Amino acid sequence: xxxxxxxxxxxxxxxxxxxxxxxxxxxxxxxxCKLIEExxxxxxxxxxxxxxxxxxxxxxxxxxxxxxxxQFQVCGKAGTIPEGGLVQIDGKGKEVLIGxxxxxxxxxxxxxxxxxxxxxxxxxxxxxxxxxxxxxxISCERGLAAGPLxxxxxxxxxxxxxxxxxEIDSSxxxxxxxxxxxxxxxxxxxxxxxxxxxxIGGFLYQRLVVGAKGxxxxxxxxxxxxIGNLSADGCDFxxxxxxxxxxxxxxxxxxxxxxxxxxxxxDDHLLPM
Numbered sequence: 001x002x003x004x005x006x007x008x009x010x011x012x013x014x015x016x017x018x019x020x021x022x023x024x025x026x027x028x029x030x031x032x033c034k035l036i037e038e039x040x041x042x043x044x045x046x047x048x049x050x051x052x053x054x055x056x057x058x059x060x061x062x063x064x065x066x067x068x069x070x071q072f073q074v075c076g077k078a079g080t081i082p083e084g085g086l087v088q089i090d091g092k093g094k095e096v097l098i099g100x101x102x103x104x105x106x107x108x109x110x111x112x113x114x115x116x117x118x119x120x121x122x123x124x125x126x127x128x129x130x131x132x133x134x135x136x137x138i139s140c141e142r143g144l145a146a147g148p149l150x151x152x153x154x155x156x157x158x159x160x161x162x163x164x165x166x167e168i169d170s171s172x173x174x175x176x177x178x179x180x181x182x183x184x185x186x187x188x189x190x191x192x193x194x195x196x197x198x199x200i201g202g203f204l205y206q207r208l209v210v211g212a213k214g215x216x217x218x219x220x221x222x223x224x225x226x227i228g229n230l231s232a233d234g235c236d237f238x239x240x241x242x243x244x245x246x247x248x249x250x251x252x253x254x255x256x257x258x259x260x261x262x263x264x265x266x267d268d269h270l271l272p273m
Contacts, residue, residue, distance in 0.1 A: 029053035033075040034102040045108035049074050051172040057149035067091045072136060072149055075101050085117045086134040097121045098164055099134035111140035113173045127162035134164045141169035
């Protein structure tokens with residue numbers, strides 16, 4: 001009984017760990033992002049970025065006049081500015097808001113997601129004084145949980161519609177790989193796994209608890225022995241040739257034993273005297 005209780009406890013612990021892992025993966029931090037126009041399509045696109053939440057991506061850029069650092073979070077605050085999803089920090093530690101995670105647009109394809117953070121700080125001398133805007137392109141890269149943040153371009157030499165473009169590589173946006181296992185293969189794997197648990201658990205129980213030795217350690221040995229005997233009897237009855245139950249008529253030849261001698265007829269009395 002102690003072995004069975006240990007097996008049950010192990011199985012229960014494994015199931016609990018699986019449930020906790022699924023619960024942890026089911027978190028929904030992307031709901032912190034506020035879409036400009038709420039839609040189910042964009043919300044599904046954001047949900048693909050769940051593995052990238054709760055982490056800060058950063059990159060440093062050296063210019064002729066100063067050194068800048070950009071910080072970015074998926075649906076979270078990247079710096080000290082409220083609602084600042086992407087900020088720029090100069091060499092003196094001053095933060096400039098590039099885009100808010102509460103004013104978001106989301107677009108996605110089979111292997112990419114594009115986030116647009118709007119309502120950043122207004123430009124001073126560029127782009128007609130409009131608000132800054134950040135575009136973050138997240139591309140598929142299998143085997144890479146989350147790559148570094150990189151600056152692609154800062155487009156500010158226009159009268160309007162200026163933007164900052166960033167890029168991140170991650171496996172989070174990769175399409176799922178279709179399973180190569182068929183239903184039959186899965187059933188065979190499950191069946192052999194159950195058989196292994198039955199044999200190992202039964203063997204340990206018979207040996208440690210019951211104290212069986214030899215072939216008696218096999219779980220339910222008498223039951224399987226009876227099954228084997230019945231199977232053998234059925235195979236013997238169906239497959240083995242026993243000959244016909246009724247003997248076919250056979251030709252019986254003439255007996256080889258000599259016939260008995262007939263008594264000799266004497267005709268002496270017929271001769272004239």
